[in-house]
Amino acid sequence: MTAEGVPAPPDASRLTAGEARALFRRGIVAPSAGWADGYTQANLLIVPADLAYDVLLFAQRNPKACPVLDVLDAGQVTGRLLPDGDIRTDAARYVVYCDGVPVERPTDLLEVWQEDLVTFIIGCSFTFESALRAGGIPIAHIDQGVNVPMFRTDRRCRPAGSLAGPLVVSMRPVSPDRIADAVRITSRYPAVHGAPVHVGDPAALGIADLGSPDFGDPVDLPRGTVPVFWACGVTPQAAVMESRPGLAIGHAPGHMLVTDARDSDYLVP
CATH class of the missing domain: 3.30.2040.10 (PSTPO5379-like domain)
Structure with missing residues (x-):
């Protein structure tokens, strides 16, 4: 059982990406390493639109640490990497930062979501x-x-x-x-x-x-x-903690977004 009382699947590695996201949407909380074998997992950084250019530039200047897989427009909650999903509910856990301080670790973002929020989906090891x-x-x-x-x-x-x-x-x-x-x-x-x-x-x-x-x-x-x-x-979350913007949201470290992309999509010869 998880802290939230939702039973963990007996073999999370065999789940599809959509099945994994559905469990996280229900409130299960667990590090996502080993889940949905073969499906690409991703980091998140979600910021107000007035900070989005700085995040994009930070990622461009630091591509080894911040490889951007996709960006969702302001207010957008789904996209090509989670076509049946919702960025506000489908990660394994989130962290909300106010002035660079982590103030909440919710299982969804429904109460804190704003229509000006831009989501960066970032590659994960x-x-x-x-x-x-x-x-x-x-x-x-x-x-x-x-x-x-x-x-x-x-x-x-x-x-x-x-x-x-x-x-x-x-x-x-x-x-x-x-x-x-x-x-x-x-x-x-x-x-x-x-x-x-x-x-x-x-x-x-x-x-x-x-x-x-x-x-x-x-x-x-x-x-x-x-x-x-x-x-x-x-x-990028370490940069948020140091730079102290008014609002930023990330995934809880190790608690990722499981996407519909396949690991093989990012394999180069």
Whole structure:
């Protein structure tokens, strides 16, 4: 059972994207890694129209962390990536920011929705996790049943207008003999963060403690593995927290929008 009392499906990986969104619409709350295998998951950033240009420019200047898959016009609640869905209800969970401070983590946005809100749907590294697992590379957070660990780094993104902030990364431990394979597999998904930004010593990214992620949950690092870090779509939310716009909405980290796109749509030869 979830905190909201809605039963979790016995095998979420076998759901279609529409079935997954329907469960989240009902109020189920769970990290979405491993759900709806083969369907592309996405990060969200939703802002008033007067901030949308800055977000678009921020994404253009920082494409590794903010690969935009689609943008919904002001007030629009559905689109080609969720043709039967509703952006206000269909993500696994949301975060509402006021002046950069997270003030609410609702399961829907019906009470806070405004007709001037523009939605950015941003690529997510969950997209290439199926390919990693198919290649025989375990995913620790899925195997351990927790949310992926995410960390603020000391690397600065290129600012854009009113937005500035640090690069956020997600971490997955990988056996040293499989690191080259992990790089090769994920580099074929440039629209969803692509190859890692760093392998090895977390201190080189300004990360002091892998056991204390800024977002998500810590994972147990299997013996002999090396931490591998990918750019993360929570980066725009870190910029919101630093830049403090009046209103912004994101997905709760690790609780994504499951889209009708297929992971294979973003695979390059």
